[in-house]
Amino acid sequence: MNNLIISLVFLSITFSNGFIFSGHNFIRANSQSIVNKYNTRLFQTRRYPYGNSIGIPDEDENESEIPSGMRGRLPPGMPPSGVRIIFKPGDGNMEEFIRKMNEDIDENDPWEKFARKNTAKKTSSENFEVFKNTDLNFTNIGGYENVKKELMQCSDILINHDKYKKFNVRTPKGLLLEGPPGNGKTLLAKCFSGETNSSFIPVSSSEFQEKYVGVGASRVRDLFELAKDNKPCIIFMDEIDALGRSRGDQKESNAERDSTLNQLLVSLDGFKKSEGIFVMCATNRMDLLDNALLRPGRIDKKIYIGNPDYKTREKIIDIHLKGKPHESKIDMPMLLEMTNGMSGAEIENLLNEAMLTALRSDREIMLLEDIEHVSGRGIAGYQANENIFSADMIRKIAIHELGHAVTGLLMKDHAKMSRINLNLWSPKSPGYTVFETSEIDTNIFTKEKLFAHLVVLLGGRTAEEIFFGGSVTTGASKDLEQTYALAEEMICRYGIGENTVNPVNSDKSKELVDAEIKALIKSASDMSKYIIKQSKELIEDLTDELIKEKVLKRETIEMRIYRKFSNLAKLDV
Numbered sequence: 001m002n003n004l005i006i007s008l009v010f011l012s013i014t015f016s017n018g019f020i021f022s023g024h025n026f027i028r029a030n031s032q033s034i035v036n037k038y039n040t041r042l043f044q045t046r047r048y049p050y051g052n053s054i055g056i057p058d059e060d061e062n063e064s065e066i067p068s069g070m071r072g073r074l075p076p077g078m079p080p081s082g083v084r085i086i087f088k089p090g091d092g093n094m095e096e097f098i099r100k101m102n103e104d105i106d107e108n109d110p111w112e113k114f115a116r117k118n119t120a121k122k123t124s125s126e127n128f129e130v131f132k133n134t135d136l137n138f139t140n141i142g143g144y145e146n147v148k149k150e151l152m153q154c155s156d157i158l159i160n161h162d163k164y165k166k167f168n169v170r171t172p173k174g175l176l177l178e179g180p181p182g183n184g185k186t187l188l189a190k191c192f193s194g195e196t197n198s199s200f201i202p203v204s205s206s207e208f209q210e211k212y213v214g215v216g217a218s219r220v221r222d223l224f225e226l227a228k229d230n231k232p233c234i235i236f237m238d239e240i241d242a243l244g245r246s247r248g249d250q251k252e253s254n255a256e257r258d259s260t261l262n263q264l265l266v267s268l269d270g271f272k273k274s275e276g277i278f279v280m281c282a283t284n285r286m287d288l289l290d291n292a293l294l295r296p297g298r299i300d301k302k303i304y305i306g307n308p309d310y311k312t313r314e315k316i317i318d319i320h321l322k323g324k325p326h327e328s329k330i331d332m333p334m335l336l337e338m339t340n341g342m343s344g345a346e347i348e349n350l351l352n353e354a355m356l357t358a359l360r361s362d363r364e365i366m367l368l369e370d371i372e373h374v375s376g377r378g379i380a381g382y383q384a385n386e387n388i389f390s391a392d393m394i395r396k397i398a399i400h401e402l403g404h405a406v407t408g409l410l411m412k413d414h415a416k417m418s419r420i421n422l423n424l425w426s427p428k429s430p431g432y433t434v435f436e437t438s439e440i441d442t443n444i445f446t447k448e449k450l451f452a453h454l455v456v457l458l459g460g461r462t463a464e465e466i467f468f469g470g471s472v473t474t475g476a477s478k479d480l481e482q483t484y485a486l487a488e489e490m491i492c493r494y495g496i497g498e499n500t501v502n503p504v505n506s507d508k509s510k511e512l513v514d515a516e517i518k519a520l521i522k523s524a525s526d527m528s529k530y531i532i533k534q535s536k537e538l539i540e541d542l543t544d545e546l547i548k549e550k551v552l553k554r555e556t557i558e559m560r561i562y563r564k565f566s567n568l569a570k571l572d573v
Contacts, residue, residue: 123230124226125222125223125225125226126222127207127219127222127223128201128203128222128223128226129201130199130200130201130226130230130233131193131199131200131201131202132199132200132230133197134190134193134194134200135194136187136190136191136193136194137191137194137195138151138152138191138192138195140187140191141184141187141188141191142312142315142316142318142319142344143308143309143311143312143313143314143315143316144184144188144305144308144312147188147303147305150301150303151175151188151192151195151303152195154172154175154192154278154301155192155195155196157171157172158196158198158232158234158276158278159196159197159232161276170297170300172278172300172301173268173277173278173279173297173298173299173300174268174278174279174280174281174298174299174300174301175278175279175280175281175299175300175301175302175303176240176280176281176282176283176286176289176294176299176301176302176303177189177280177281177282177283177303177305178282178283178284178286178302178303178304178305179284179304179305179306180284180306180307180343181284181343181345182343182344182345182346183305183306183307183308183343183344183345184305184344184345185238185282185305186202186236186238186282188305189202189234189236189280189282190202190236192234192280193234193236196232196234197232198232198233198234198276198278199227199230199231199232199233199234200233200234200236201223201226201227201230201233201234201235201236202236202238203223203235203236203237203238204237204238204239204242205237205238205239205240205241205242205243205244206239206242206243207219208220208243208260209242209243209256209257209260214256214259215256216243216256216257216259216260216263217259217260217262217263219260220260220263220264220267221263221267223235223267224267224270224277227277228277231276231277232276232277232278233276233277233278234277234278234279234280235277235278235279235280236280236281236282237279237280237281237282238281238282239282239283239284240281240282240283240289240293241283241284241285241286241288241289243257243260243261243264244261244264244281244288244289244290244293245257245261245288245289245290246288246289246290246291247261247290247292261290261293264293265292265293265298268293268297268298268299269297269298279299281299286302307341307342307343308342308343308344308347310336310340313336313339313340313342313347314332314336316344316347316348317332317335317336317339317347317351320347320348320351320352321351324351324355324366325364325365325366326365326366326367327365327366327367327368330367330368331368334368335368335371337418337436337437338371338372338375338418340436340437341437346378350371350374350375350378351366351371353374353377354366354370354371354373354374355370357370357373357374358370372551376421376423376432379421379429379432379434385425386424386425387424387425387426387427387430389424389430393473394422394424394547395543395547396464396468396473396475397422397430397431397473397475398422398431398543398546398547399463399464399467399468399539399543400431400460400461400463400464400473400475400476401420401422401431401432401433401460401546402420402463402539402542402543402546403459403460403461403462403463403464403528403532403539404417404420404433404456404457404459404460405417405420405433405459405552405557406459406463406531406532406535406538406539406557407455407456407458407459407462407528407531407532408433408435408456408459409554409557409558410531410535410568410571410573411452411455411456411531411573412452412572412573413446413448413449413451413452414435414449414452414453414455414456415435415436415437416435416436416554417433417434417435417436417554417557418434418435418436418553418554419433419434419551419552419553419554420432420433420434420546420551420552421433421434421550421551422546422547422550422551423550431475435456447490447496450486450490450494450496451490451520451523451524453486454483454486454487454520454521454524455524455527455528455531456528457479457480457482457483457486457524458479458483458521458524458525458528459528459531459532460475460476460479461476461479461480462525462528462529462532463532463539464476465529466529466532466533466536467536467539483521483524484517484521487517487520487521487524488513488517490520491513491516491517491520492513497513497516497520498516498519499512499516527573530573531571531573534567534568534571535565535568537565538557538560538561538564538565538568541560541564541565542556542557542560
């Protein structure tokens with residue numbers, strides 16, 4: 001070993017034959033430990049895993065900060081006296097030598113403490129940037145209380161991981177937020193970072209996609225090294241399906257993406273549970289992800305972030321109404337009904353556009369009608385020029401929509417209609433009927449509810465036939481498509497036909513299914529005709545009002561029924 005040291009010293013004179021192992025690869029070891037091991041005094045800088053290499057100051061600089069035991073041993077601008085280690089390129093002893101020297105590092109050594117205090121953390125790399133001290137927390141999120149409770153526990157585990165050790169609990173490494181776009185997955189990640197007072201590194205998974213093999217894997221390593229330098233740290237990987245797509249699909253597979261994904265899996269396995277790094281991912285397509293990524297020990301938790309429910313929408317609306325002057329008596333229940341099925345982003349956009357609509361009308365107060373106007377655009381679309389329809393065609397459009405509305409209002413098993421709109425500015429739907437959508441039993445439907453929907457779908461075409469005979473329009477094309485599709489699902493998928501349950505793929509079975517579908521549609525059509533014939537006078541009474549006002553609400557129709565057509569209130573269908 002002594003011979004090795006001597007030869008290394010000799011090499012330090014011949015710079016042409018070797019290179020100085022410098023910059024971020026400097027190492028430093030405690031003098032006494034090296035004396036004991038190598039019988040010489042070696043001092044050099046060392047790269048700390050939590051930061052950059054330490055630079056040794058001049059004696060006259062930061063003198064007070066230098067450990068007293070080390071003062072007087074620092075020549076100006078130079079490392080402490082000793083031997084500079086030189087390695088030839090390809091020298092096989094270099095890695096082993098570095099490993100042994102790092103093993104000798106004493107965390108209580110005054111040099112180590114000095115280095116830790118004076119080492120600056122990296123806050124960025126070539127590909128990524130660290131964000132700190134975000135002012136966001138869970139108070140910035142409206143609703144989603146159960147989701148926030150789950151994240152609060154993750155926050156506590158990240159900050160106080162030691163207290164969970166006594167319960168033999170494995171600390172989660174990662175969390176997947178899955179659900180439709182626009183519901184705050186990215187915002188939840190940012191607020192989680194603020195709640196834990198952690199560093200935050202947001203990345204898009206597409207940033208790792210390169211055509212050259214190995215580039216993506218290198219960026220993954222760079223990402224986790226940066227996170228280690230800034231722990232506690234949260235890595236947020238948006239659209240993780242771009243990187244973590246299943247490797248089983250050979251058509252979509254490629255060497256670079258597989259290499260990058262493999263490196264991500266290794267990195268998730270590589271850091272210790274207590275290292276203070278937490279990985280959050282977001283996706284709209286969980287079904288595309290590789291199973292190896294989702295297994296426990298990598299991405300441990302999975303939380304579905306769906307469209308907001310009633311209570312969550314109310315809080316989201318309150319947040320986005322702040323700062324927007326609006327009428328004090330705004331109909332909140334109606335607004336909540338109007339936004340049912342919308343994502344958080346869609347609700348924000350609805351209110352923003354409504355405020356802009358009010359300002360375009362030279363009003364500084366937003367009204368409910370502004371919100372309804374924007375909502376109608378979202379349903380039916382909008383174009384710059386109004387469609388030109390004849391008076392006869394406008395009347396047919398009005399009667400068509402009243403056919404939907406009246407059948408939907410009178411069918412006891414169907415969601416009640418909310419309003420009818422004539423929107424002649426729409427490029428695709430000059431008339432439409434809006435129905436309430438219940439938040440109860442939204443995923444399970446009875447046979448009666450499905451049949452009632454068939455009746456309502458056929459209500460528009462039926463009204464045209466009864467009022468105009470054979471002179472019907474093409475406006476029912478989508479209605480008829482949906483009618484047949486729903487009837488087919490009722491027979492083939494749900495197995496609620498009269499004679500067929502889970503039909504097999506045979507010619508005889510197909511004939512039986514077709515017969516069932518036709519019978520079901522005819523039955524719905526007969527019911528629709530019965531309701532429209534009973535309501536013909538009501539529809540005639542409402543048509544002119546709808547053409548004039550362009551909007552009819554349910555309250556108006558119900559009031560007309562009870563005051564003028566009370567026989568319909570007793571109709572049991």
